[in-house]
Amino acid sequence: MQYFLITLGCQMNLSDGERIHTVLKGMGLQQAPSEEEAQVVGIIACSVRQKAIDKVYNQIARWNREKNHRNLITFISGCILPDDRERFLKLFDLVFPMSEVIALPDMIRSSGIVTPASLKISDKDLSTSGIPVNENIFSLWNIEPEYQSEYEAFVPIQNGCNKFCTFCAVPYTRGREVSRPAIDILGQVKELISQDYKTITLLGQNVNSYGLDKADKEISFAQLLKKVGEAALESGKECWIYYTSPHPKDMNEEVIDVMATYPHLANQVHLPMQSGDDKILVKMNRNHSMERYRNLVTSIRENLPEATLFTDIIVGFTGETEAQHLNTAVAMEEFEFNMAYVAQYSPRPGAASYRWEDTVSREVKKERLHQLNEILERTASAHNAKTRGKVVRVLVTGNGRKPGYMKGLTEGKINIRFQASQLGLTGSFVDVRVTGSNGLSLEGELVPVKIDSLVVD
Numbered sequence: 366m367q368y369f370l371i372t373l374g375c376q377m378n379l380s381d382g383e384r385i386h387t388v389l390k391g392m393g394l395q396q397a398p399s400e401e402e403a404q405v406v407g408i409i410a411c412s413v414r415q416k417a418i419d420k421v422y423n424q425i426a427r428w429n430r431e432k433n434h435r436n437l438i439t440f441i442s443g444c445i446l447p448d449d450r451e452r453f454l455k456l457f458d459l460v461f462p463m464s465e466v467i468a469l470p471d472m473i474r475s476s477g478i479v480t481p482a483s484l485k486i487s488d489k490d491l492s493t494s495g496i497p498v499n500e501n502i503f504s505l506w507n508i509e510p511e512y513q514s515e516y517e518a519f520v521p522i523q524n525g526c527n528k529f530c531t532f533c534a535v536p537y538t539r540g541r542e543v544s545r546p547a548i549d550i551l552g553q554v555k556e557l558i559s560q561d562y563k564t565i566t567l568l569g570q571n572v573n574s575y576g577l578d579k580a581d582k583e584i585s586f587a588q589l590l591k592k593v594g595e596a597a598l599e600s601g602k603e604c605w606i607y608y609t610s611p612h613p614k615d616m617n618e619e620v621i622d623v624m625a626t627y628p629h630l631a632n633q634v635h636l637p638m639q640s641g642d643d644k645i646l647v648k649m650n651r652n653h654s655m656e657r658y659r660n661l662v663t664s665i666r667e668n669l670p671e672a673t674l675f676t677d678i679i680v681g682f683t684g685e686t687e688a689q690h691l692n693t694a695v696a697m698e699e700f701e702f703n704m705a706y707v708a709q710y711s712p713r714p715g716a717a718s719y720r721w722e723d724t725v726s727r728e729v730k731k732e733r734l735h736q737l738n739e740i741l742e743r744t745a746s747a748h749n750a751k752t753r754g755k756v757v758r759v760l761v762t763g764n765g766r767k768p769g770y771m772k773g774l775t776e777g778k779i780n781i782r783f784q785a786s787q788l789g790l791t792g793s794f795v796d797v798r799v800t801g802s803n804g805l806s807l808e809g810e811l812v813p814v815k816i817d818s819l820v821v822d
């Protein structure tokens with residue numbers, strides 16, 4: 366029997382998916398090369414974008430049509446809004462929260478229809494308001510993941526969110542914040558380093574509120590990061606350790622100090638700004654001011670001068686005036702982000718702002734997005750241009766589109782492509798001399814490595 370798994374959305378879903386692979390293989394299923402060859406097919410859903418939810422509905426309609434001429438068991442888990450969950454129960458054979466993945470083999474064995482067992486499991490994992498209570502998330506974390514890459518790994522440190530930003534549905538799909546025990550996180554990180562993984566990313570919806578749900582019983586995020594940094598240093602191996610995403614409200618000097626102290630903690634910070642206007646930040650329920658954000662950026666630039674700074678921004682949030690948008694544009698000029706993921710606001714079912722009128726027209730949102738991307742292009746290019754002539758360490762991620770070229774990422778997660786005649790470099794660190802920059806990315810040439818009297822390029 367073979368299975369096929371479709372993972373939509375963020376790195377957290379990817380990490381959860383690695384544990385589903387383990388569970389399915391543990392019951393003797395093989396991974397199918399294509400969905401047509403599988404008898405068990407599943408989706409890890411994302412509710413952040415409407416596109417992803419549309420994809421789920423299209424996919425299940427196709428699978429249900431196929432059931433007319435072949436046996437198929439369908440399942441869905443991941444980030445699912447309460448309303449969608451009700452609809453999915455009628456469409457999929459199995460609908461379960463990620464925290465119940467451990468029971469998936471039993472659900473599949475019980476004939477592959479919506480069984481009393483699966484319904485019971487789903488219901489007990491929801492509070493009366495329909496929000497996941499996350500009690501069993503530990504059983505998911507205890508499953509050994511089947512890593513989908515040999516050099517890049519994700520380590521969940523926390524699940525859920527207590528912030529309730531008005532544009533976001535995550536607190537309703539993943540439930541409240543739950544921190545994974547530090548001892549388990551450290552164990553997984555040490556194991557990955559010993560297996561020569563080159564990048565490790567600590568994952569959570571709000572990584573820097575790590576431990577707050579277990580006051581006095583768990584260490585803080587800064588202390589966790591310190592222990593991870595110490596473990597990596599002791600290993601003597603080369604490895605870049607990232608974390609995503611922190612929230613400006615909980616980001617602090619201690620975290621920045623730890624990053625500055627431990628060399629394996631990578632020089633890259635992704636700090637979502639969302640808007641550069643205080644009134645819009647209040648409307649978004651972000652719970653921090655621009656003054657706080659500015660102080661954090663100043664500290665990051667002073668204490669981590671080599672670090673790149675990434676952000677997320679939403680343009681055209683409901684009620685955003687031209688003047689408020691200009692405040693975001695001014696902030697972007699000021700902070701000179703190395704990368705910004707700018708999105709046009711669209712109301713998400715399940716989020717608080719879904720009930721509010723979407724006042725900014727599509728054309729205006731498009732124009733605002735274009736303006737911010739132009740600023741990004743200018744400031745990021747200026748940073749990139751400064752690296753011309755320098756030798757940078759690069760993690761090779763694969764072949765470039767052009768023959769004779771490979772692509773990779775710098776420690777600051779800037780894309781770079783470089784000429785290389787050597788094969789088999791993917792997943793290794795190399796030195797690359799930067800010869801130019803092209804907007805948001807870099808170009809370079811491989812620096813030959815000397816092995817005794819041999820020169821290898």
Ligand code: SF4
Nearest residue numbers: 526528529530533535
């Ligand atoms: S911090 Fe805000 S945007 Fe991030 S997951 Fe929580 S509610 Fe969503």
